[in-house]
Amino acid sequence: MNDQIDVSIVIVSWRVKRLLRQCLASIYHETKSINFEVFVVDNASSDGTEEMVKGEFPEVKLIVNKENLGFAKANNQALSLARGDFLLVLNPDTEIINNAVEKTVKFMRQTSTAGVTGCRLLNPDKTSQPSVRGFPTLSAISLLMLKLHRVLTNLPTFKKYFGKSIDYNKTQEVDQVMGAFFMIRRELVRKIGIFDEKFFIWFEEVDYCYRAKLAGWRVYYFAGAEIIHHYGQSFNQLLNVRKQTWLNRSALRYFRKHHSIFAYLLLLLIYPFSILISLLVQILKLK
Numbered sequence: 001m002n003d004q005i006d007v008s009i010v011i012v013s014w015r016v017k018r019l020l021r022q023c024l025a026s027i028y029h030e031t032k033s034i035n036f037e038v039f040v041v042d043n044a045s046s047d048g049t050e051e052m053v054k055g056e057f058p059e060v061k062l063i064v065n066k067e068n069l070g071f072a073k074a075n076n077q078a079l080s081l082a083r084g085d086f087l088l089v090l091n092p093d094t095e096i097i098n099n100a101v102e103k104t105v106k107f108m109r110q111t112s113t114a115g116v117t118g119c120r121l122l123n124p125d126k127t128s129q130p131s132v133r134g135f136p137t138l139s140a141i142s143l144l145m146l147k148l149h150r151v152l153t154n155l156p157t158f159k160k161y162f163g164k165s166i167d168y169n170k171t172q173e174v175d176q177v178m179g180a181f182f183m184i185r186r187e188l189v190r191k192i193g194i195f196d197e198k199f200f201i202w203f204e205e206v207d208y209c210y211r212a213k214l215a216g217w218r219v220y221y222f223a224g225a226e227i228i229h230h231y232g233q234s235f236n237q238l239l240n241v242r243k244q245t246w247l248n249r250s251a252l253r254y255f256r257k258h259h260s261i262f263a264y265l266l267l268l269l270i271y272p273f274s275i276l277i278s279l280l281v282q283i284l285k286l287k
Contacts, residue, residue, distance in 0.1 A: 118177025
């Protein structure tokens with residue numbers, strides 16, 4: 001009996017039971033020709049997720065947290081137990097189609113330099129969804145924290161950061177891929193470890209791609225596999241101020257690790273103005 005695991009699929013879930021059920025069903029329906037294991041880490045959903053997984057998908061390795069530990073720490077709980085040659089961090093608001101997992105594993109086996117790979121993300125109507133960005137710059141993140149990206153969309157700094165020039169029909173090396181479908185090579189984990197748990201949510205995959213590149217590995221966008229992504233379903237349950245607070249803290253952590261002290265202090269100065277703007281936006285939306 002072959003007990004080799006080609007890929008370990010890790011899903012962190014928070015209050016998205018319906019979408020998680022759909023995601024798990026798609027994995028088992030669409031992933032046929034490789035050996036895989038599935039972990040679900042539930043971050044205290046309290047919506048019946050635990051009972052649903054146990055009852056409908058007994059083969060899933062379920063970890064239930066009593067509190068929301070965040071994305072990085074919850075993923076690490078499963079990644080530390082995973083046995084696969086490749087580790088796929090997958091959002092619960094995704095659907096696997098057209099054997100996407102096996103295609104990506106095959107691509108990574110054929111591409112020895114690939115430390116991290118993301119695939120094509122599609123909206124529910126099958127239109128292409130942006131999933132590739134450049135590494136954060138001080139100018140881009142400063143303006144983003146102040147929500148000026150909504151009115152200054154044509155600035156070169158935003159075009160580069162948001163990957164406006166990416167041809168999603170072409171497989172290519174990139175800076176970072178979205179964490180909704182984030183396949184990692186086992187050898188990379190041995191070299192740089194898993195996610196930095198000081199990121200509660202956001203920037204953990206950006207940090208991981210940056211660390212991978214520093215270690216001599218490459219990050220790829222693979223156009224040959226695609227999945228459906230119901231974007232932001234967990235975070236849509238949060239109000240603007242809370243989301244902005246998490247984003248700001250993660251940005252500060254990233255810049256403290258990878259940029260100058262000047263850049264970090266400037267973002268720290270912008271922080272309260274960013275929260276004030278988010279509060280005003282939230283109040284206006286509630287009126």
